[in-house]
Amino acid sequence: MSPETISFRSTCLRALCYILLTAALVQGVYLEAIHLPDTRLSEVGFTELTQSTLLAICVILLAYVRFGLRQLPTISLLMMAFLGASLVREQDALLDAYVFDGAWQVIVTLIVLPSLYAVIRARHTFLAEFERYANSFSFGLFAAGFLVTYVFSRLYGRGEMWMAILGDAYVRDFKNAAEETTELLGYALLLFAVIELTLLARRRLTTR
Template identity: 30%
Template sequence: MNKNTNAWQAIFGAGARFFLICAGFSLIAGIVMFDILVLGNDIPEQSATEISQELFLLISSLCFFRLAAKHASSRGAYVLIASFFLCMLIRELDAFFDEIQHGFWKYPAWLIALGAIVFARVKAPGSTLNALNDFSRTAQFNTLCYGMAVVLVFSRLMGMGDFWQGALGDNYVRIVKNVVEEGLELFGYGLLMFGSISYSRQVSAK
């Protein structure tokens, strides 16, 4: 196989990845559109968008729990990452936990976080620091960072009520703010899921 053939294969592979990314982003936009155009809602807690956010977080968490089960040398790091995503999932389910007591989600989240730290320290010593360092050098780590930044920063800033009231004036309706904020959150969670799946496949292929 000559160098030109290898080059064409690499180019076609890159093109296929691009179209796959486009398809994933289209799916994310389609979920938000489904809520608005088909279900006719304003993206409440029980909506396709919110449920998809929770599903993306669950998949991300399971990817790292699966790696933790298979790779003892990095188990502590993977448990911490998986538990972090699990805590985010619990936070997204705050409306469900509010049925018990307002703000109750904090208790299971703290319990999981503390349990993960103790596990990494006691049950998986020596499998955290170096593994986290190696993970931070991967392309997937950058994807997860972008996803976290979209969820925790960009979506919050773009979802500020004062911003949309100033932009729309007398035409302000809350659904516009909700669509932008929740849509960006879903996009961020999508990045987290794609990065987690990609990293899981990369590690499993070694």
């Protein structure tokens, strides 16, 4: 069996796990709104902390794929740099307050530039890996997560759009809730993509 092949039983089991996790995230946001009104949607609230947690798990799994399993080295490095930069970006307020203003930009630059340089140097390897990865379930989930997080949530969370929708009833909390919860969904999809990538890497390792 090809390492890219996923059995129907395995697909159903993973789908169930992903559905349950997604439901748990939505329920967490709901409970945050009810029981934690002072911190909801803030830097120390459930939604923001969960976003950072999902990204941190992604980075750890990708490090495992690259350094532990030694599979898909350029794909995993590029994804790790991208999601690691996103994790740092999520901490912008804390870094600005406790390190220095603009600290997150410096850290992101130190993560992204060396990683891009390494991938560009190994571009032939990257293209060969990408040709196979682009046909995987993981890539489809990653593309969906990227679009939801970095495109849809940014456009959906625009203040002017919510002002137009709500008119005189506009409250910034509506805009924040729309943007942050959509972003949370996107990060969940990215985590599912990284989990699938990890499982794919393990299958490739065991079928050698």
